[in-house]
Amino acid sequence: MSLELLLSIAFGGAFLTYFLGKISSKLRNGFAVLNALALVVVTAMFYGQNIEKPIHISFLNIPLILRMNMVSWFFAITIVGIGLLSIIYSLKYIENEKKLDYYYFTTLFINASMLGTVLCGDLVSFFIFWEMMSWSTYLLISYKGGDRALFAGMKYIIMSIIGSMAMLLGIISLYVNFGTLEITALAAHIQGASLSYILFILIMFSIAFIIINAFWPFHTWLPDAHAEAVSPFSSILSAVLVRKGMYGLYLFMYMILGLNVLNKLTFWGISFNGVFCWIGAITIIFAALTALLQNDSKRILAWSTVGQGGYMILGVAFATSLGMAGGTFHILNHCIYIGLLFFVAGAIEYRTGGIRDLNSLGGLIKKMPVTFTGAIIGISGLIGLPLTNGFVSKWLIYKTLILGGNPLLAFFAFLGTWGTILYGYKFIHNIFLGQLPEKFKDIEEVPFSMQFPIILLSVLVILFGVLPGLPLKMINSVDAYLGFESLQVTLGGIVSETGTLSTVNIFAALVFACFIIGLIFKVSRRSTKVDQYNSYAAGAAVPKDKYHYTVSFYNPLDRMIRPYLKDFVDAFYINFTEFIKNVCNTIRRIYTGYIGNYVMYIVLFLALLILVQLKWSVF
Numbered sequence: 347m348s349l350e351l352l353l354s355i356a357f358g359g360a361f362l363t364y365f366l367g368k369i370s371s372k373l374r375n376g377f378a379v380l381n382a383l384a385l386v387v388v389t390a391m392f393y394g395q396n397i398e399k400p401i402h403i404s405f406l407n408i409p410l411i412l413r414m415n416m417v418s419w420f421f422a423i424t425i426v427g428i429g430l431l432s433i434i435y436s437l438k439y440i441e442n443e444k445k446l447d448y449y450y451f452t453t454l455f456i457n458a459s460m461l462g463t464v465l466c467g468d469l470v471s472f473f474i475f476w477e478m479m480s481w482s483t484y485l486l487i488s489y490k491g492g493d494r495a496l497f498a499g500m501k502y503i504i505m506s507i508i509g510s511m512a513m514l515l516g517i518i519s520l521y522v523n524f525g526t527l528e529i530t531a532l533a534a535h536i537q538g539a540s541l542s543y544i545l546f547i548l549i550m551f552s553i554a555f556i557i558i559n560a561f562w563p564f565h566t567w568l569p570d571a572h573a574e575a576v577s578p579f580s581s582i583l584s585a586v587l588v589r590k591g592m593y594g595l596y597l598f599m600y601m602i603l604g605l606n607v608l609n610k611l612t613f614w615g616i617s618f619n620g621v622f623c624w625i626g627a628i629t630i631i632f633a634a635l636t637a638l639l640q641n642d643s644k645r646i647l648a649w650s651t652v653g654q655g656g657y658m659i660l661g662v663a664f665a666t667s668l669g670m671a672g673g674t675f676h677i678l679n680h681c682i683y684i685g686l687l688f689f690v691a692g693a694i695e696y697r698t699g700g701i702r703d704l705n706s707l708g709g710l711i712k713k714m715p716v717t718f719t720g721a722i723i724g725i726s727g728l729i730g731l732p733l734t735n736g737f738v739s740k741w742l743i744y745k746t747l748i749l750g751g752n753p754l755l756a757f758f759a760f761l762g763t764w765g766t767i768l769y770g771y772k773f774i775h776n777i778f779l780g781q782l783p784e785k786f787k788d789i790e791e792v793p794f795s796m797q798f799p800i801i802l803l804s805v806l807v808i809l810f811g812v813l814p815g816l817p818l819k820m821i822n823s824v825d826a827y828l829g830f831e832s833l834q835v836t837l838g839g840i841v842s843e844t845g846t847l848s849t850v851n852i853f854a855a856l857v858f859a860c861f862i863i864g865l866i867f868k869v870s871r872r873s874t875k876v877d878q879y880n881s882y883a884a885g886a887a888v889p890k891d892k893y894h895y896t897v898s899f900y901n902p903l904d905r906m907i908r909p910y911l912k913d914f915v916d917a918f919y920i921n922f923t924e925f926i927k928n929v930c931n932t933i934r935r936i937y938t939g940y941i942g943n944y945v946m947y948i949v950l951f952l953a954l955l956i957l958v959q960l961k962w963s964v965f
Contacts, residue, residue, distance in 0.1 A: 349397060349412040349465055352388050355381065356458030360451050367447030375437055378450045382430040385461070389426050392419055394823070398467050398530065408527055411467030416823045417601065418464040420674070421586075421593045424681045425464070428585045429457040431799035435689055436578040438793045439696055443576075449489060453579060456482045460586065464593055469517050469527040472597075476513070476554075476590075480506040483587060486579050487571045498570035504923075505567045509554030516550030533602045544603065545611055548618065551598050559591030561659065562629040563915040565652045572648035577692025580644060584651040585685035589677055592658055600828040605665060622663035627758040629656035634765025639904055643691045643702045643777065646769055647684065650728060653762055654680045660759060661743045664750060667830045668842070672742030674821045679735040679810065683727035686803035687773075690721045693792045693800070694777060704772065709782025713789045718778045720800035725770040727807040730763060732852050735810035738818075738839065741847060812853050813837055 359381030367374035398413035414422075432453065440449060459482060462475030480503070488499030521527055523543075524535040536544060553564075560568040568588070572580050599608055611618040633653030640646045654676070661673025695702060697714065711718045723734070730740035740763065747756035791797065810817050815837035822832045833840050839847035936947075 349392075349399070349414055352385070352392075353412075353458065353462060353465065355384055355388060356461050357455070359384070360454035360458055363454055364447050364451035367450065371446065374447065374450060378433050378454065379430075379437070381454065382426065382433045382457070385426040385457070386423075386430050389419070389422050389461075392422075395419075408470050408521075409468070410471045411528060412465050412471075413467035413529075414465060416820075416827045417593070417596055420678075420820065420824045421464040421589070422461055424589075424678065425457055425460045425586050428582055428681060428685050429453075431685065431689075431802065432578045432582050435581070435692070435796050435799045437795045439578055439692055439796060440576060445489070449486070449576075452482055452486045452489070453582070456486065456582065456587070460590055463590055467529050469520065469529065469532075473510075473513060473517060477510060479587070479590070480510065483583070487575050487583075489576060489579075490574060494570075495574040498567075498574040502567040502571050505557050505564060509557035509564075512550045512553040516547050519550075520547065529597070529602060533604070536602060537604075537607065541610055541613075544607060545613070545618065548598060548603070548611070551594065555591040555594035555598075556625070557591070558588060558594070559655050559659075560588055560652050561591075561625055561655055562632055562652075565629065565633070566915060566919055568652055569645050569648040572644050572651070573642060577644070577688055577695060580647075580692070581685040581688040584647065584688060585681040588651060588655070589658075589681065592655075592662070592677055595659075595662065596828065599662075605829050608665065619663045619665055622659055623752075623755060626656040626659035626663065627755050629653060629659075630762035631758055631765075634762045634769070635907060637769040638765060638772070639908060640769070641704045643694065643704060643773065644688070645702075646704075646773055647687050647691060650687075650766070650769070651680075651684055653766070654684070654728070656762065657740065657743055657759065660755065661739075661746060664746050666746055666750065667825065667833055668742055668749070669746035670825045670828065670830050671818065671821055671833055671840075672739050672746055674824055675742065675814075675817065676736075676739035678817055678821070679727060679739045679807075682803050682806050682810070683724045683734075683736060686720055686724040686800060686807065687728065689796070689800050689803070690717055690724060693717045693796055696792055696796065697789050698786065704776035707777045707783075707786075708780040709778070710786065710789065711778040713782065713786065714778075714791050716791055716797050716800060720804045721774055721778065723804040723807050725774055727811070729766050729770050733808065733811045733849060733856060735807050735814070735817075737811055738814040738847070738849065742840070812849055814839055814847075814849055 359377070363374055363378045363381060366377050392414050394416070396413075396415050398411060400409050400411050433450070436450070436453070440446065443449065456479060459475050459479035463472060463479060466472045466475060484499045484503040484506070487502055488495045517527065520532060520536075523539070524532060526532060526535070536547075557564040557567075571583065575583055608619065630653050633649045633656065637646050637649035637653065640649060658673045658676050658680070661669040661671075661676060663669075664673075691702070693714065694707065694710070694717065698707065701707060727734040727736040730736040740759075744756055744759060747753075747759060815835050818833070818835045818840065822835055826832050834842065836848070838850035
């Protein structure tokens with residue numbers, strides 16, 4: 347099995363899906379699923395392999411190389427895995443939309459481009475695949491059309507172009523200085539470069555990766571993109587596409603520079619890694635507080651995506667074995683539970699006719715039990731409750747910060763988790779609990795093709811929380827490839843000198859507690875079923891069609907923090923954009939299209955030259 351075949355299946359499948367759609371929609375849909383499934387199977391077969399080979403194609407006499415290692419495999423399997431579930435989910439979700447050939451082609455093409463970024467062994471092909479990913483993402487963000495979708499797409503692509511130009515400047519500089527763009531060769535050559543030059547290169551590439559990761563202060567494109575993108579693509583966008591920035595940071599910080607060089611990047615007492623840690627901490631706090639103010643289900647999850655990236659970079663930038671394990675595991679965990687939650691949000695949209703306003707929902711727990719179960723499990727993983735995958739990765743990150751003597755960073759991380767609890771409760775309660783509005787009394791659960799991704803990802807959240815040793819053994823291999831020591835992993839957690847994590851023991855204790863609680867309920871009086879409107883809150887009857895008074899539960903908090911929690915970064919970008927627009931409109935007025943005006947410009951210019959010459963001759 348070759349890497350060329352893997353990419354051929356990915357890109358060829360995207361184009362073939364489009365053309366099959368012109369023949370039959372069923373043929374297109376079936377082939378899209380088979381193509382996505384084939385990518386999962388073929389990618390899984392490369393586990394544990396280390397491959398690096400030229401592909402007999404060059405660009406400007408620069409050879410292009412493909413390679414596979416544990417880092418690229420880790421990111422590749424998440425891409426194709428979420429890609430497959432998104433395609434399955436789309437079968438029913440998007441069946442009544444227009445331009446479906448275009449949608450399936452673009453979705454598969456984005457997945458193929460992302461796959462290309464993690465399989466390339468040189469920076470030319472890396473940049474080419476990166477741009478293919480960026481521009482096709484813009485097309486899918488704008489898929490629904492309309493002013494808001496076009497605005498969100500334009501906002502994303504402008505930020506992406508800024509990052510790409512910074513990356514291109516770094517690539518050109520590397521080629522001029524070292525005469526090669528092969529990643530393996532660069533890793534050897536750059537060891538002899540000056541620290542100031544290394545810092546310059548790292549900053550140029552980091553700009554691109556911070557933007558795609560949506561870290562503060564380059565986060566502003568993500569909430570709008572999520573709000574306008576269709577939900578199946580939102581799961582791809584948030585779960586895997588955004589985290590291509592983490593792969594880029596892994597590539598340059600650890601695969602090209604390495605730990606020894608990275609630890610030397612300290613200027614005036616400020617380390618590069620330390621700056622990244624504080625960017626992560628600010629991102630966590632700002633995103634958690636902003637998410638609390640949202641009433642749109644997808645915007646809450648979008649801001650959550652921004653904040654969870656902060657945890658990843660805290661672990662990764664700390665550059666210890668424990669921190670890398672936590673950061674890498676959190677990338678995988680976030681991929682699972684945020685993909686799950688966007689599928690949940692999409693299911694609610696699908697059954698309610700596109701409603702995303704949390705204050706317009708409620709009481710759907712009995713109507714959509716599978717969706718509710720996925721929501722409660724996904725939110726639990728997002729918060730990091732014990733026996734979910736998010737608990738283990740956050741525990742590793744917290745422990746890294748505490749043992750590393752950074753209590754303030756640890757406090758910010760804990761504070762972000764409290765914020766996650768608050769907006770996670772809001773998400774669950776306002777959609778599923780309280781009274782069911784009359785207009786939703788006939789709602790049913792979503793079709794099985796939409797339930798399947800929710801069920802599978804829910805199982806993974808629990809499985810990797812109860813038996814974290816399963817993914818941690820793979821993560822150990824990833825971190826070892828990057829130069830870190832392997833952790834002592836057991837099926838139930840990690841053994842270390844400072845303490846042992848055993849989720850199996852936690853699971854056993856929880857099962858015993860549930861057994862005791864079950865016995866208490868068994869011998870207790872049976873509950874009495876009442877009509878949903880025969881209920882009271884704060885001593886008063888709940889009025890019909892207002893599902894619960896806690897719909898306004900966060901209003902006092904909202905009033906306290908909203909005046910101070912302003913996204914001045916986004917306001918700066920918008921104002922700067924307006925300034926550039928006004929300047930361009932002013933300049934455009936010069937080009938009137940009338941020859942007489944151009945003749946007048948020439949005469950005035952010559953007059954100015956004569957005046958300057960006369961003044962110059964006087965002196």
